Amino acid sequence: xxxxxxxxxxxxxxxxxxxxxxxxxxxxxxxxxxxxxxxxxxxxxxxxxxxxxxxxxxxxxxxxxxxxxxxxxxxxxxxxxxxxxxxxxxxxxxxxxxxxxxxxxxxxxxxxxxxxxxxxxxxxxxxxxxxxxxxxxxxxxxxxxxxxxxxxxxxxxxxxxxxxxxxxxxxxxxxxxxxxxxxxxxxxxxxxxxxxxxxxxxxxxxxxxxxxxxxxxxxxxxxxxxxxxxxxxxxxxxxxxxxxxxxxxxxxxxxxxxxxxxxxxxxxxxxxxxxxxxxxxxxxxxxxxxxxxxxxxxxxxxxxxxxxxxxxxxxxxxxxxxxxxxxxxxxxxxxxxxxxxxxxxxxxxxxxxxxxxxxxxxxxxxxxxxxxxxxxxxxxxxxxxxxxxxxxxxxxxxxxxxxxxxxxxxxxxxxxxxxxxxxxxxxxxxxxxxxxxxxxxxxxxxxxxxxxxxxxxxxxxxxxxxxxxxxxxxxxxxxxxxxxxxxxxxxxxxxxxxxxxxxxxxxxxxxxxxxxxxxx
Numbered sequence: 234x235x236x237x238x239x240x241x242x243x244x245x246x247x248x249x250x251x252x253x254x255x256x257x258x259x260x261x262x263x264x265x266x267x268x269x270x271x272x273x274x275x276x277x278x279x280x281x282x283x284x285x286x287x288x289x290x291x292x293x294x295x296x297x298x299x300x301x302x303x304x305x306x307x308x309x310x311x312x313x314x315x316x317x318x319x320x321x322x323x324x325x326x327x328x329x330x331x332x333x334x335x336x337x338x339x340x341x342x343x344x345x346x347x348x349x350x351x352x353x354x355x356x357x358x359x360x361x362x363x364x365x366x367x368x369x370x371x372x373x374x375x376x377x378x379x380x381x382x383x384x385x386x387x388x389x390x391x392x393x394x395x396x397x398x399x400x401x402x403x404x405x406x407x408x409x410x411x412x413x414x415x416x417x418x419x420x421x422x423x424x425x426x427x428x429x430x431x432x433x434x435x436x437x438x439x440x441x442x443x444x445x446x447x448x449x450x451x452x453x454x455x456x457x458x459x460x461x462x463x464x465x466x467x468x469x470x471x472x473x474x475x476x477x478x479x480x481x482x483x484x485x486x487x488x489x490x491x492x493x494x495x496x497x498x499x500x501x502x503x504x505x506x507x508x509x510x511x512x513x514x515x516x517x518x519x520x521x522x523x524x525x526x527x528x529x530x531x532x533x534x535x536x537x538x539x540x541x542x543x544x545x546x547x548x549x550x551x552x553x554x555x556x557x558x559x560x561x562x563x564x565x566x567x568x569x570x571x572x573x574x575x576x577x578x579x580x581x582x583x584x585x586x587x588x589x590x591x592x593x594x595x596x597x598x599x600x601x602x603x604x605x606x607x608x609x610x611x612x613x614x615x616x617x618x619x620x621x622x623x624x625x626x627x628x629x630x631x632x633x634x635x636x637x638x639x640x641x642x643x644x645x646x647x648x649x650x651x652x653x654x655x656x657x658x659x660x661x662x663x664x665x666x667x668x669x670x671x672x673x674x675x676x677x678x679x680x681x682x683x684x685x686x687x688x689x690x691x692x693x694x695x696x697x698x699x700x701x702x703x704x705x706x707x708x709x710x711x712x713x714x715x716x717x718x719x720x721x722x723x724x725x726x727x728x729x730x731x732x733x734x735x736x737x738x739x740x741x742x743x744x745x746x747x748x749x750x751x752x753x
Contacts, residue, residue: 428463
């Protein structure tokens with residue numbers, strides 16, 4: 234196994250230091266970068282997945298921090314001679330080059346277009362060429378994740394037309410196919426279809442495939458690239474459709490992946506979080522609150538227990554941000570559909586600490602409650618996009634907020650309807666049975682109006698599941714027999730196991746603290 238000392242522990246080359254202070258020269262290749270690309274090229278040819286992963290996650294980040302903090306990496310033409318001018322490796326290098334550029338600098342319009350062209354070339358090779366490589370799942374996820382992120386970023390950039398220069402407007406007109414929504418969707422769908430991943434996952438259920446058991450890797454000497462890219466593209470399609478506000482289609486693309494079980498998507502923490510975040514958000518917007526709460530609870534519990542192991546990961550900050558956003562979404566779900574019995578006590582404790590006061594305010598039926606819903610939704614929602622090309626007619630206007638405003642308006646309209654029903658729920662919690670006349674009197678409405686309110690309550694506490702069945706989101710249900718309302722309240726089973734597990738974890742923490750104390 235080759236050590237990575239060349240990139241991490243070796244003393245910095247004097248020429249490298251000199252070049253950091255000089256003007257950026259895209260054709261200058263420091264010795265450590267030469268060593269990096271030569272070793273990376275060799276490991277890819279040898280299908281040494283472990284070493285490739287180490288180089289992507291550790292060496293690339295170390296070199297970026299040390300030599301390219303505020304500049305791009307050397308251009309692909311400069312490193313090509315060190316890797317036999319290998320076409321596929323150069324495409325992979327440029328994918329990393331652009332990812333670094335987006336992470337640390339602000340790309341120009343030309344660079345955004347060039348990055349799209351590079352993705353097109355790379356995906357064309359995967360779809361129509363012969364790719365005999367094994368790449369780490371983390372890198373393959375990063376490709377799909379970055380492809381969708383750059384599409385989102387381009388749509389936001391293009392929608393801010395007001396301050397565009399004439400040159401930028403002209404370049405946008407000439408490159409109207411760059412980051413076109415149909416092109417992006419077509420590539421992701423083509424990767425899903427060409428990889429036959431849906432059929433592979435179906436066969437796995439029958440015991441005919443071992444895709445999940447091997448984390449998608451091919452131990453018979455083949456390639457994992459197309460299959461795993463196809464798998465991650467289903468998550469990418471969920472994300473794109475959420476950005477477009479088409480939640481039904483997004484969830485439909487995710488259906489082949491059973492998110493109630495461990496899978497390849499859980500092998501990469503970034504993919505795991507992105508999957509559940511977008512799945513939960515889509516279900517929130519479709520009023521499937523129970524599904525959203527159940528999955529948010531599971532992922533937040535996982536992050537609560539596992540985040541300490543990811544502190545050195547480049548994705549750590551993003552992990553923490555998504556964690557906070559999902560707590561906000563969970564607060565919204567539980568305010569619209571009180572289902573605290575589905576939430577683990579440690580998650581509930583964190584939730585109360587972060588949003589307890591705001592959740593109390595959201596229970597009121599006033600403008601202040603409405604404002605809190607607005608605030609949390611705006612903080613936690615995806616950055617929605619308008620995929621259509623702008624109007625190039627004068628005067629140029631910004632429309633980057635239009636899609637967000639529309640989704641916010643739809644969500645708040647739903648909240649407004651739900652708030653009207655909060656009074657019914659309050660009374661139903663108190664009674665096991667009550668006459669319609671009595672409840673109408675309490676609510677100060679006539680009986681026909683009350684019947685309408687009760688039917689609306691039934692409608693709003695039920696939604697259509699992904700399989701077309703009607704599912705209930707209510708913690709309190711009722712039925713009407715003649716002029717009497719009979720209430721059915723679900724009683725959550727007490728979970729004593731959780732209590733004991735928490736106490737054991739606390740005891741272990743105390744013992745560890747005591748072990749650290751040195752007796753004088």
